[in-house]
Amino acid sequence: MSFQLPTVDVPPQPWTGRFDGDEAAHRRWWQAVDINRTPGPAGVEAAPDGEPATPAARKPAALLGFASDEGVRRNKGRVGAAAAPAALRKALAPLAFHLDRTVADVGDVVVSGGDLEAGQERLGLALAALLDSGHQTVVLGGGHETAYASYLGVSASSAVQSGQRLGVLNLDAHFDLRDEPVASSGTPFLQMACAEGDAGREFRYAVVGISEPNNTRVLFDTAEKLAVRYLLDEDCEADRARDFVASFLADIDVLYLTIDLDVLPAAVAPGVSAPAAYGVPLPVISAVCRQVARSGKLLHLDVAELNPEFDIDGRTAKTAARLVDTLLR
Ligand SMILES: N=CN[C@@H](CCC(=O)O)C(=O)O
Ligand SMILES: [Mn+2]
Numbered sequence: 001m002s003f004q005l006p007t008v009d010v011p012p013q014p015w016t017g018r019f020d021g022d023e024a025a026h027r028r029w030w031q032a033v034d035i036n037r038t039p040g041p042a043g044v045e046a047a048p049d050g051e052p053a054t055p056a057a058r059k060p061a062a063l064l065g066f067a068s069d070e071g072v073r074r075n076k077g078r079v080g081a082a083a084a085p086a087a088l089r090k091a092l093a094p095l096a097f098h099l100d101r102t103v104a105d106v107g108d109v110v111v112s113g114g115d116l117e118a119g120q121e122r123l124g125l126a127l128a129a130l131l132d133s134g135h136q137t138v139v140l141g142g143g144h145e146t147a148y149a150s151y152l153g154v155s156a157s158s159a160v161q162s163g164q165r166l167g168v169l170n171l172d173a174h175f176d177l178r179d180e181p182v183a184s185s186g187t188p189f190l191q192m193a194c195a196e197g198d199a200g201r202e203f204r205y206a207v208v209g210i211s212e213p214n215n216t217r218v219l220f221d222t223a224e225k226l227a228v229r230y231l232l233d234e235d236c237e238a239d240r241a242r243d244f245v246a247s248f249l250a251d252i253d254v255l256y257l258t259i260d261l262d263v264l265p266a267a268v269a270p271g272v273s274a275p276a277a278y279g280v281p282l283p284v285i286s287a288v289c290r291q292v293a294r295s296g297k298l299l300h301l302d303v304a305e306l307n308p309e310f311d312i313d314g315r316t317a318k319t320a321a322r323l324v325d326t327l328l329r
């Protein structure tokens with residue numbers, strides 16, 4: 001079975017990195033990522049030990065960039081996230097490749113001329129096609145307006161359309177539930193809540209890492225109205241975070257995970273629009289990612305808010321790359 005990759009604005013570019021040899025044992029991401037081959041359908045690759053692969057573990061991964069900073073611009077933040085997909089690929093490229101699945105790079109959807117909505121629609125269409133052909137999809141954002149673009153694809157996918165209960169788990173210092181006349185990086189989850197309501201579905205939204213001083217009373221009230229589950233940054237000890245995520249996962253069939261890198265402490269993730277004074281420690285965020293990866297419910301994931309202009313020695317991009325690698329294990 002072959003699959004026609006969806007059309008994007010910028011086709012995948014060659015990946016480069018350190019070369020230790022051609023043998024599989026030397027392989028790094030840049031050598032493994034396919035920019036030409038049509039990725040295979042889910043469940044057809046053999047596991048290394050010869051056991052039949054489980055579809056959830058063996059899905060071929062597809063990376064899709066969303067080069068956008070229009071949402072951050074509209075939200076009065078520090079622009080620069082449009083350069084993030086390239087920076088994330090650069091950080092992934094040298095990592096040793098230990099995954100037991102194929103990875104294809106599909107290229108980028110680019111928001112141009114300030115037309116965020118058109119870009120979100122294009123990404124949604126490409127993403128839905130990738131999901132319905134059995135891929136483990138990864139969107140490399142973009143400001144957090146990436147989340148609404150991801151949602152358009154996820155909600156159009158056959159998994160959600162066939163009635164599977166969708167959960168949206170956001171690792172973020174912010175609710176991003178702003179009620180504004182125009183969409184931005186601060187509005188995606190209220191947009192989703194409205195869309196899910198219009199579709200007659202329950203909106204299941206949980207956030208890990210909320211910073212109380214960085215979300216107004218209005219946002220907490222909106223969260224309460226929408227029955228949003230959240231864990232404050234100061235309450236994110238490993239056990240509590242694990243239990244919180246486990247209880248959310250128990251109530252859903254498929255998960256869309258979105259990582260806003262400002263959930264991490266500013267020392268770990270300085271390259272974002274709104275760095276966190278407190279932040280959730282990386283080992284806790286990493287453990288949540290492992291838990292999600294093991295759940296078998298991960299339908300789609302994205303990483304948002306990287307701003308390479310404010311990064312220090314690529315540390316935010318490297319952290320993000322590490323989390324993506326963990327999520328694809
Ligand atoms: N993506 C959203 N970001 C935050 C930005 C907060 C800030 O700039 O202080 C929000 O809108 O709440
Ligand atoms: Mn945030």
Ligand SMILES: [Mn+2]
Binds near residue numbers: 172176260
């Ligand atoms: Mn956010």
